Amino acid sequence: MASCTQVDSLVQAYVDGELRDSERAILEQHLSDCAACRKVLREHRATAALMFEALAPHQLSGDLTPAVLSHLPHMDHVQSLAQEATWRIKNPRRATLVFRALVPALAPMLLFVLGFAIYMAWPEAESAGRVVGMVVHRDGGVLRSHDDSTLRHAVALESRVTPDERFETDRDSTLMINLAGPSQVKVDHNTRVKIVDTRAVNVEAGRVWLNVCKAREKFRVTTPLADIIVFGTQFAVDVNGNRTVVTVSEGEVTVEQGERFAVLHAGEELEVRPQAEPFTVREVPVAKVMAWTRRVQPDAVAQRRFETEIPSPASKVVRAYQVYRLDAGGRAVEAITLSWDAGPVGDRAGYDIYVFDDRMRPLVREHVSASVFNDPARSEYKLVLMPDGEPITNAGVLNIRTVPDFTEGRRETSFREIATHIY
Amino acid sequence: MHRATDAELVFRCLEGDTDTYAILVRRYQAAVHATAYYYAGRYGASEDIAQEAFWNAYRSLAHLKEPEKFGVWLKGVTTRTAANWLRRNVPRIMSETPLPQRRMVSIEDARQGPSGKLEGKELGERVQRAIDSLPERYRLPVILRYLQELSYEEISRFTGESRDEIRGILHRAGRQLRDVLVRSESSEGDARWHRVHK
DSSP, X not given: OOOHHHHHHHHHHHHTTOOOHHHHHHHHHHHHHOHHHHHHHHHHHXXXXXXXXXXXGGSOOSXXXXXXXXXXXXXXXXXXXXXXXXXXXXOTTTSOHHHHHHHHHHHHHHHHHHHHHHHHHGGGGTTSSOOOEEEEEEESOEEEEETTOOOOEEOOTTOEEOTTEEEEEOSSOEEEEEETTTEEEEEOSSOEEEEEETTEEEEEEEEEEXXXXXXXXXXXXXXXXXXXXXXXXXXXXXXXXXXXXXXXEESEEEEEETTEEEEEETTXXXXXXXXXOOOOEEEOOHHHHTGGGGGOOOOHHXXXXXXXXXXXXXXXXXXXXXXXXXXXXXXXXXXXXXXXXXXXXXXXXXXXXXXXXXXXXXXXXXXEOHHHHTXXXXXXXXXXXXXXXXXXXXXXXXXXXXXXXXXXXXXXXXXEEXXXXXX | OOOOOHHHHHHHHXXXXXXXXXXXXXXXXXXXXXXXHHHHGGGTOHHHHHHHHHHHHHHTGGGOSOGGGHHHHHHHHHHHHXXXXXXXXXXXXXXXXXXXOOOOOOHHHHHOSOOSOOOHHHHHHHHHHHHHTSOHHHHHHHHHHHHXXXXXXXXXXXXXXXXXXXHHHHHHHHHXXXXXXXXXXXTTOOGGGOOOOO
């Protein structure tokens, strides 16, 4: 157990909410056993309270920005540069001649040193390119890299995340990234994850937890074995060797592997393996599976900074996917036809079409390319439902879900009619 | 939209994008105001000085040699602005209204004073005495922390000391303030021989 002296050095930072998780654990453990240190803590808290109370009346009362900007003076750099130029013209011989003689030799060296320095410093100034998120928690060593470079660099708290960045934790480190939206990604030990964009993440190995904000556009998590498609939900993904496990704590998650797919709900888990073993969805104690996520909490300051610096678009939650119910009347169905009104084409999105039976058990999935909807000559698409080479006979009602895929175009198509073809 | 670094924002200002300066003002106004308060709070001029400091900083932005250390540089500008303001105004203010002089207060002085529930002005004065009794180097971080609730990271970015140094400073200052403000009546207090560690 930590000594009282060790603990004493932690108390102030504890009161200020500035301790690292590990230190906080040590301190709290000690406090639970030591009345003297609890007294010290109370005194520090009382002191802080007195200080805040006494200084509160003198706080900045409002935002200074409007007043400052409305009377912004002229910057004097133009003038100073002009003065310098004038001085040089007036004193052409004053510059050190020796230095001048060395310029041809020094310039390439200087350029090289500068280039090297910029190259080395580049990752910290990772502002180049679009920013999709921010690191809001980092405990232990975490490395980041880009696809186009073999260099890996240490990750700092509050550093910004650009598209296609890969993050790797080791056996002691954890990480949390907030993505514009906002969505949250918690990364456990020994994990490799690539942030493709604000709504696309690639889990290459290890465990991540995601809290995805609702949006029109689907959020896709890619793993070596399966793709996970969500709109707004909380779930965890565990990629370990030749299996991927998806656990859902809130909302609904679609897991796809090739032609196969399954829809999971809160409290359910699916283990995907490479061979074509049947998908079996099972119920699990989610809190237990996700216990590790409680260790990974955003740093309060980083969180605040994320909120102010990376604003999320106003949440206009329009459900992007549509669900249609078709009464097959107990007859064998071999296909369905989706039809739409011919209208302006170009920039139309593609669609993923999912077909479920009356109890929402998955039957068939098909991706319809955007080119189909962008073809002015077309106004319908026939989707063949012969999952095992046989028509679907056992469904009284078919549930059809149409999910736009905005990667090829931004405009949605509204379906006028979905009809069944009887076998 | 992302959190631009100070250096990026400075470059954008230098390129003529005045709106960018608003981001820097918002980022640092709490720290600049607290610094102004530290120097001239008793004259009620903190906000005027803070504004003036931002104007001075903008005017001389091109002279900033290390844009990534904008915060530290801005602290220097604020200090100079406050000093100039005091030089211009204090003789006049002093001749108009006699004000209590700020002086170095020993821990013993600061300890004296009524214990128990303190209110309003009395509390303010007692806390002010306690802050004045701190070593010079501790005072600004203490004001930044307790006046504007800045995080260690934010304080560090403004004062130029590392986050760990700030943590050490606030730890030692916290102990001394505790001895002065909360333990002042207790006999076992060690404040009299309180060691100030580097």
